[in-house]
Amino acid sequence: DAKTTQPNSMESNEEEPVHLPCNHSTISGTDYIHWYRQLPSQGPEYVIHGLTSNVNNRMASLAIAEDRKSSTLILHRATLRDAAVYYCILTNFGNEKLTFGTGTRLTIIP
Amino acid sequence: DAGVIQSPRHEVTEMGQEVTLRCKPISGHDYLFWYRQTMMRGLELLIYFNNNVPIDDSGMPEDRFSAKMPNASFSTLKIQPSEPRDSAVYFCASSWGSHTDTQYFGPGTRLTVL
Numbered sequence: 001d002a003k004t005t006q007p008n009s010m011e012s013n014e015e016e017p018v019h020l021p022c023n024h025s026t027i028s029g030t031d032y033i034h035w036y037r038q039l040p041s042q043g044p045e046y047v048i049h050g051l052t053s054n055v056n057n058r059m060a061s062l063a064i065a066e067d068r069k070s071s072t073l074i075l076h077r078a079t080l081r082d083a084a085v086y087y088c089i090l091t092n093f094g095n096e097k098l099t100f101g102t103g104t105r106l107t108i109i110p
Numbered sequence: 111d112a113g114v115i116q117s118p119r120h121e122v123t124e125m126g127q128e129v130t131l132r133c134k135p136i137s138g139h140d141y142l143f144w145y146r147q148t149m150m151r152g153l154e155l156l157i158y159f160n161n162n163v164p165i166d167d168s169g170m171p172e173d174r175f176s177a178k179m180p181n182a183s184f185s186t187l188k189i190q191p192s193e194p195r196d197s198a199v200y201f202c203a204s205s206w207g208s209h210t211d212t213q214y215f216g217p218g219t220r221l222t223v224l
């Protein structure tokens with residue numbers, strides 16, 4: 001299975017944009033890139049996913065590099081509620097399970 | 111929909127006792143997943159089902175752990191006998207199916223084995 005690499009932690013100021021990077025240099029052509037986050041004392045929750053093109057939803061944007069070896073989760077205007085551990089995960093056909101790494105712990109500074 | 115429901119939310123038991131964790135997936139979802147989270151090992155998949163059939167149980171630690179899904183609306187994870195190292199938060203998740211579909215997680219069961 002292809003592996004992802006994320007920074008252990010990041011800090012951002014409240015109401016500023018946040019760019020969370022993820023490297024997946026061994027990604028295959030059919031791997032989907034998913035982002036989940038886990039708020040304190042809660043189960044993980046879905047944020048966004050994509051294959052090749054950049055994606056936007058009400059929570060965030062996902063920017064995928066042209067060679068797909070990296071991606072960036074963008075929170076356009078961070079709030080205190082966005083403080084969480086963010087996980088970048090790859091899935092593929094026949095591999096529906098989520099393999100969580102250590103993720104990035106995002107701290108929002110008021 | 112109420113989302114994925116897990117019970118109990120907290121369980122404290124003594125070593126050697128049997129523990130049963132329960133999960134009700136979102137109606138209509140074909141896949142059900144059991145994950146465990148500890149400080150040391152992070153979030154790890156234990157087992158998952160498709161249409162009530164176990165697909166991958168390679169994450170189940172040992173024979174003390176067993177999981178069943180007797181119907182589409184209910185699953186159990188049983189530990190017998192329980193040991194202190196089983197202390198963790200156990201999450202159940204469900205999804206419609208494919209690797210592109212969102213997994214919806216329950217609130218988890220915090221298990222403490224004394």
